[in-house]
Amino acid sequence: MAQVKRIKLGSQGLEVSAQGLGCMGMSAFYGPPKPEEDMIKLIHHAVDTGVTLLDTSESYGPHTNEILLGKALKGEIRKKVQLATKFGISFAPDGKRIVRGDPAYIRAACEASLKRLGTDYIDIYYQHRVDTKVPIEITMGELKKLVEEGKIKYVGLSEASPATIRRAHAVHPVTAVQIEWSLWSRDVEREVIPTCRELGIGIVAYSPLGRGFFSAGPKIMDSLASDDARKTLPRFNPENLEHNNIMFERVNQIAARKGCTPGQLALAWVLHQGDDVCPIPGTTKVENFNLNVGALSVKLTPEEMAELESIATEDAVKGDRYGGLVSTWENSDTPPLASWKAE
Structure with missing residues (x-):
């Protein structure tokens, strides 16, 4: 398996695996x-392959995913990786999500x-979701202090609007x-991506396989556990899934022509967006990880990119990304700094 190339993420000197x-x-x-021992082996395999940007969050578990990463990265291996985690989503005793900044x-x-995590610094510390009650300047001010103290090296935002990104970056x-x-x-291609590029901010693409949809198509539903969160997402409900299968079948046809899997093709499309983009597909199986790394070798011509984009139009997809009022970049603006009164 070819070694994974490196890219520069953002303008502050961070280098990560592509x-x-x-x-x-x-x-x-x-x-x-999943079994801890198996996941630690998978993480070690990823690092040995050259995939060194590892993404977690305090809210995954909550906390258990960070503990797992801490165990996997004991010793010298920590120096080989860029460890990213996130703050800002906590859970009330009743399970309700609370966003704080x-x-x-x-x-x-x-x-x-x-x-x-068993470490004395975090490489990228993201605000997982924007707290719309706190001016982003206040949040960034505290993150800046953590950078100055050496506790975090680089600052990231997740699901932030163009206006929020600009205000944050100014601090x-x-x-x-x-x-x-x-x-x-x-939808991010309209404003979010151009804003990041104008400001020299790297782009980390999560769920680049459509939460597994482009790996398996509608039959992914057959293998999901009863408590899998995807069962609650609008795009995975039966009526929408039937419609969305049209896109999957067309991607599958192009993949067959290219001699790769549909998942590799979908991932290659994200990888071809530019050297400022790092997709972070998740997996729990070594064989799927190897398939994902194989996407780095799938080369797409401008004509093939255009063909994929003609299939992947906004009206080709039925269902929102999330159900209900989940916070995303579309509703992440924060109050003006002048309105802030510290508690």
Whole structure:
């Protein structure tokens, strides 16, 4: 297997593998937690292959995914990886999600993540979701202090609007914006991606395989655990899935012509968006990880890119990315700084 190339993410000097590894599904949301020993082996295999950007969050578990990463990265291996985690989503006793971006929370969350991860610094520290009650300047001010203290190296945002990204970047450089980007999630191309590029911010694409949809198509539903979060997402409900299968079948046809899997083709499309983009497909199986790395060898011509984009139009997809009022970049603007009164 060819060694994975390196790319520069953002304008502050961070270098990462051209593809990362999303670790969420190892511990949370996609069915029961997977055996720890197997997941540690998978993480070590990823690093040996050259996939060194590892992505987690305090909310995955909660906390258990960071603990897993801490165990997997004991010793010298820590120096080989770029470890990304996130703060800002906590859970109330009733299971309700709470989004926070106030300084006291950020500091406490960072200290707790460092402890769970067994490390004295975090490479990229993302605000997982924007707290719309706290001006982004206040959030970034605290993150800037954590950078100055050496606890985090680079600052990231996730699911942030263009206006929020601009305001944040004016306080302290944002190195990466993590956003859902795939053949069936292209709304970010209108404003979010151009804003990042104008400001020299790297783009980390999560769910680049459409949460597994482009690997298996509708039959993915047959193998999901009863508590898999995908069962609650609009695009995976039976009526929408039937419609979305039209796109999958067309991607599958092009993949067959190219001699690759549909998942590799969908991932190659994201990889071809530019050297400022790092997709982070998640997996819990070594064989699927190897297939994902194989996407780095799939070369697409401008004509093939155009063909895929003609299939992956916004009206080709039925169902929202998330159900209900889940916070995304579309509703992430924060109040003006002048309105802030510290508690």
